[in-house]
Structures are given as structure tokens and as C-alpha cells.
Amino acid sequence: MTWHGPTFRISDGETINGVWRLVWRRHEFDGEHYPDHLFVYADGRITVGGHEPTDLAGLRERLAAGKVAPERPDAREWPVGEPTKWESRNPEALTQEGFLLEVADEIDRLAGRPGAGDRLWDAVRDHRREPTEAHRARLRDAYLAVPAHLRVYVLGDMDHQDRPLRMLLTDLGQPVDGDGPVATEEGHRWALAYFDDAVDGEARHERWLALRYADEPAGASGPPVVLHETFHPGGPPAEPGPFVLRNDHEAPFVHAGVSYPSVTHAYWALSAADPADHDRIRAAATAHEAHEAGGPAARRADWPAVRLAVMAALLRAKFGQHPRLAEVLLATGDAGILYTGLSDAPFWRDEGPRGGRNWMGRLLELVRSELRAAAPPQTPAARTAETALRAATSTGSQTGENGGA
Structure with a gap:
């Protein structure tokens, strides 16, 4: 499911920004699941349709009790016989824990805080500047903090998906993901070169934007x-x-x-x-x-x-x-x-x-x-x-x- 927005609510005269997506809510009388709207706001408030507001902890309880599901409970599962994880273009299955991480990430983004993707790229830049084991460990933690079902998208590259990360974070001599190629020094160099090109490309893009938007007013204007x-x-x-x-x-x-x-x-x-x-x-x-x-x-x-x-x-x-x-x-x-x-x-x-x-x-x-x-x-x-x-x-x-x- 995709997040939609923007939406908002008014609290004590203040506009609180939010987004929404479809979830499946179990009806208390017949036990069937029906689509409903999950609203998430910058202050951490969460509501399902017009029901009583909750927060991340409350959403966790509702997910565990089966009152809310991020996907239709009888949705089709991926067929057996998929290629290896290294070769697959399919994201990992959406789990309750992954969904909670995704909701928490949306709250951070709405509140203007760095999200999991932002923290990952910060760790990539640190490791690129100084490729030490400490920075690689931090990069691994940042990667694992990305909801599993979204990791294939985190680099914004559907040709390579997250393979450069998985190769770099696998210890030498170990198969990537357990069924992929063995991590080698050459594989690590390939991953580092990928990120060198990505970060340099980001810098080139920033310079291009600065040139294209050279007449953009600097700083914030006064109050309206x-x-x-x-x-x-x-x-x-x-x-x-x-x-x-x-x-x-x-x-x-x-x-x-x-x-x-x-x-x-x-x-x-x-x-x-x-x-x-x-x-x-x-x-x-x-x-x-x-x-x-x-x-x-x-x-x-x-x-x-x-x-x-x-x-x-x-x-x-x-x-x-x-x-x-x-x-x-x-x-x-x-x-x-x-x-x-x-x-x-x-x-x-x-x-x-x-x-x-x-x-x-x-x-x-x-x-x-x-x-x-x-x-x-x-x-x-x-x-x-x-x-x-x-x-x-x-x-x-x-x-x-x-x-x-």
C-alpha cells in the first residue's frame, strides 16, 4: 500500500500535518476484515478511520490482536520457486514489525526528523570518507533499521536494488544472504565504487540545481x-x-x-x-x-x-x-x-x-x-x-x- 497526503488536523489552533494509507480493520461483530484509513500525524497520533486515537504502542497492540492488518489477511503470497534473494527483485514480506517501523519513519518525516533512509545515507557517507569496521558496523545498523520490505528501494536504484549494501555488509568469505555470491575484496571494492559514484553524483546534482535555481530567493521571507x-x-x-x-x-x-x-x-x-x-x-x-x-x-x-x-x-x-x-x-x-x-x-x-x-x-x-x-x-x-x-x-x-x- 502507498502513503497518501498531505492531510492534517487542527489541535489547539495548530495545524498538525499527516498522511494516510489503507489498512484492513476487523469488524467486531462478524470478524471479517474491511478496508479503512490509517491516519498518521507529525505528533505521533494515529487513528484508524474515525475511531479512538492511539500511538505506536497502541497500534502495536491492535496489530498483535488482529484488529488491524497492514495487508488483506487472505492476500496472495509470493509463489514458491522464487530466485535467490540476491537475484530477486521482490521485496521481503511485509510483517507487523516492519509495518510499525514504516509508520515510525513516516512520523519522523512529518516532524522534520531524519528518517531511516536519511540515516542510512549519512552512514554511507561516513563509511565512504573513512572505511573502517566501526563505520561499517554503524552502516549495518542503519540498514537493518530500514523496514525489511522497503530495503530493496532504499538506494532508489531498481537495477542494483540494495545489493551494494548487502555485499559490503557481508564479511569476507561469507555468502551474501546465505545463498548469494561469496563476499570478496573485489566485491567490497565494487560496492565502495558504487557509493563513490552515488555520492559524487549527488554532489553533481546539487551543483546542477544551484545553477538551475540560481535566482531562488535566499533565506526565509518575512511572515505573511x-x-x-x-x-x-x-x-x-x-x-x-x-x-x-x-x-x-x-x-x-x-x-x-x-x-x-x-x-x-x-x-x-x-x-x-x-x-x-x-x-x-x-x-x-x-x-x-x-x-x-x-x-x-x-x-x-x-x-x-x-x-x-x-x-x-x-x-x-x-x-x-x-x-x-x-x-x-x-x-x-x-x-x-x-x-x-x-x-x-x-x-x-x-x-x-x-x-x-x-x-x-x-x-x-x-x-x-x-x-x-x-x-x-x-x-x-x-x-x-x-x-x-x-x-x-x-x-x-x-x-x-x-x-x-
């Missing part, structure tokens, strides 16, 4: 700026905050020779097929009313194909004609911008774990980049002022109050 949908009963504050980046903030601008009170007015007016609807929406008293008027209006036939380009043009006009608003946008630095709320379709907004495509946030990041490219180089004093404004903007963006526009 969240643009909450806000409501200001007494009118917007005098000092511009992150709310000015939203489309419903009234900042009149001209687009294609026509003046619009806000991006919301312009977007819905330009979406209308009837010129009379365009003018009626543009003349709406507020952005909220423009949205209410534009929603039921007949849409231009080409609107789905052009709406992203239209929205980008409107944002360029807004921030290009309002330098103070452009400063607020630039103050967000390189942070991701999450455009939230309830008034806009999920296509435009971020919905956290529920999805949302966040196209508004992405277009704001695009316009921010264009403003940055067009601006003259910053002086140290300007950078200091931007840092202070960005801090204020980030703080304000996190405290916005959800509500209607």
Missing part, C-alpha cells in the same frame, strides 16, 4: 501580511494602514480615461456587458454597493479570460496614482500577501486550510515587485523608514476585524 476585510463605522483612520491595500478602499483613480472611486467599483463596472450597467455600478455610493450592483449584472462574454489582466491593470493604476498607498504596499517587503474575507470569491481570496487561490494577494505581490523595480535605489535612511512602516503594517494586518466592506 494578512489583509483582513475590515469595517470602519466612523470612517477610515487618518493614518494609512494595511486596509488601504484592499480593493474596497476608496482611492479614486483613472483607468482607460475613466475615473473610478475604488478598484471594486472599476472591477465590477468593467465586468458588465451593458454600458448602462457599467455607468450605474461606477456611480454606486460605496464599494459595497458597487459589488451588490455588479454581482447580478450580465457579464462580458470574455470576462473569465481577461479578468486577471483587468485586475492587474486596475491595481497598477491605483498604486501608480497614489504614491502614499504605494509606500504602504512596498512596506510589506518580500512577505507573502494573504487576501482574506467573505465578500470575494475563493478565486480571489485566501481561505487558509480550506483553500482559496488568493489571486488578489498574488497580484498585489506582482504590482509590489513592479513598483520596486521602477523605484530608484534606496538610501539607508529610506530603508530604515521602510522597516518601521513594514513593522506597523504587519502588526496592523494581524489585528483587522472581520466584517463587511
